[in-house]
Amino acid sequence: xxxxxxxxxxxxxxxxxxxxxxxxxxxxxxxxxxxxxxxxxxxxxxxxxxxxxxxxxxxxxxxxxxxxxxxxxxxxxxxxxxxxxxxxxxxxxxxxxxxxxxxxxxxxxxxxxxxxxxxxxxxxxxxxxxxxxxxxxxxxxxxxxxxxxxxxxxxxxxxxxxxxxxxxxxxxxxxxxxxxxxxxxxxxxxxxxxxxxxxxxxxxxxxxxxxxxxxxxxxxxxxxxxxxxxxxxxxxxxxxxxxxxxxxxxxxxxxxxxxxxxxxxxxxxxxxxxxxxxxxxxxxxxxxxxxxxxxxxxxxxxxxxxxxxxxxxxxxxxxxxxxxxxxxxxxxxxxxxxxxxxxxxxxxxxxxxxxxxxxxxx
Numbered sequence: 001x002x003x004x005x006x007x008x009x010x011x012x013x014x015x016x017x018x019x020x021x022x023x024x025x026x027x028x029x030x031x032x033x034x035x036x037x038x039x040x041x042x043x044x045x046x047x048x049x050x051x052x053x054x055x056x057x058x059x060x061x062x063x064x065x066x067x068x069x070x071x072x073x074x075x076x077x078x079x080x081x082x083x084x085x086x087x088x089x090x091x092x093x094x095x096x097x098x099x100x101x102x103x104x105x106x107x108x109x110x111x112x113x114x115x116x117x118x119x120x121x122x123x124x125x126x127x128x129x130x131x132x133x134x135x136x137x138x139x140x141x142x143x144x145x146x147x148x149x150x151x152x153x154x155x156x157x158x159x160x161x162x163x164x165x166x167x168x169x170x171x172x173x174x175x176x177x178x179x180x181x182x183x184x185x186x187x188x189x190x191x192x193x194x195x196x197x198x199x200x201x202x203x204x205x206x207x208x209x210x211x212x213x214x215x216x217x218x219x220x221x222x223x224x225x226x227x228x229x230x231x232x233x234x235x236x237x238x239x240x241x242x243x244x245x246x247x248x249x250x251x252x253x254x255x256x257x258x259x260x261x262x263x264x265x266x267x268x269x270x271x272x273x274x275x276x277x278x279x280x281x282x283x284x285x286x287x288x289x290x291x292x293x294x295x296x297x298x299x300x301x302x303x304x305x306x307x308x309x310x311x312x313x314x315x316x317x318x319x320x321x322x323x324x325x326x327x328x329x330x331x332x333x334x335x336x337x338x339x340x341x342x343x344x345x346x347x348x349x350x351x352x353x354x355x356x357x358x359x360x361x362x
Contacts, residue, residue, distance in 0.1 A: 006095070007040060008079055010038065018034075019093070021051075023043050024043070060072055081099040083214055085098070100138075104143055115281075116140070119285070124262075126225045127265070128261075129226070129229075130228065130232075141226055145200075148173060150170050156201075157177065159183070160177070161178065162180075163176050187210050203227040204228065207250075214267070220260055233267070234264040239299060243302055258291045265282045272334075273331055285312055285314050317338070
């Protein structure tokens with residue numbers, strides 16, 4: 001295990017975000033989105049089996065035997081916490097481990113916009129942080145909870161699989177429940193969570209209709225529900241949610257969602273000129289216009305509502321990327337690579353802005 005601990009400490013010291021360990025091949029670190037092989041002995045089957053036996057939590061060992069894969073959190077004192085995925089390929093164990101920073105970064109450290117602070121302070125409703133895998137959704141959610149923790153007296157319950165950031169009570173009381181350890185499933189936890197007197201409920205990920213129906217029910221009764229969703233833009237998130245449900249349920253769900261949604265924040269990580277990463281944010285706030293579009297099933301117009309809703313704090317990816325370029329944070333080339341509409345963004349850089357949005361929305 002000494003070599004294993006050394007690998008993880010080297011990863012943390014070298015600012016790696018992920019560690020990939022596979023039998024018979026070099027250990028790989030991901031640093032600034034690039035995969036880099038490190039110099040160390042190649043893992044053997046016996047060494048890997050010993051590591052797996054040591055780090056796998058007792059409560060999921062049976063699951064690992066049956067399903068051959070599992071997610072869990074692994075902590076090494078004086079090194080850090082790792083979100084760990086254990087799986088097999090060609091009959092051999094592999095590990096994918098993501099380093100989770102112990103200290104929750106502030107909004108300023110993460111490069112989040114002031115609108116996110118206001119959204120985090122919402123008294124009720126559903127707030128979704130969307131994006132692809134590795135886009136920083138969990139970190140943004142953690143920053144929002146830590147902001148609440150430092151400024152408001154709230155009872156916060158988190159449901160996670162696994163627990164990533166660990167919070168210490170400050171102004172708020174926070175209880176973190178891990179699926180498989182503290183509760184049987186998201187469904188089971190959501191069924192009972194309202195009896196635990198929460199003000200705020202954080203669900204690690206919205207995965208199905210049962211989870212989202214429970215979230216809407218909680219929001220309907222005056223709670224703030226925070227969660228993540230795998231979508232590529234804010235407007236698409238509404239369609240993704242409706243896809244959770246059967247066709248005969250979607251009309252009712254859509255109308256209920258129009259009344260409970262607070263905001264959708266969608267993220268894309270962009271390399272900076274300084275060689276780091278920063279989030280480009282698309283923000284959709286449930287204004288009167290957005291609510292009406294959802295109620296009337298005019299979901300194809302949501303992207304236009306976002307583009308023209310800057311006075312309400314909304315912005316789309318192109319607008320966010322344009323601002324990052326003008327601030328000297330990212331290059332035009334990187335912004336173009338992450339743009340939803342690269343051609344339109346290129347026109348923006350030339351000083352040409354399409355003002356058709358309000359006419360189309362009208």
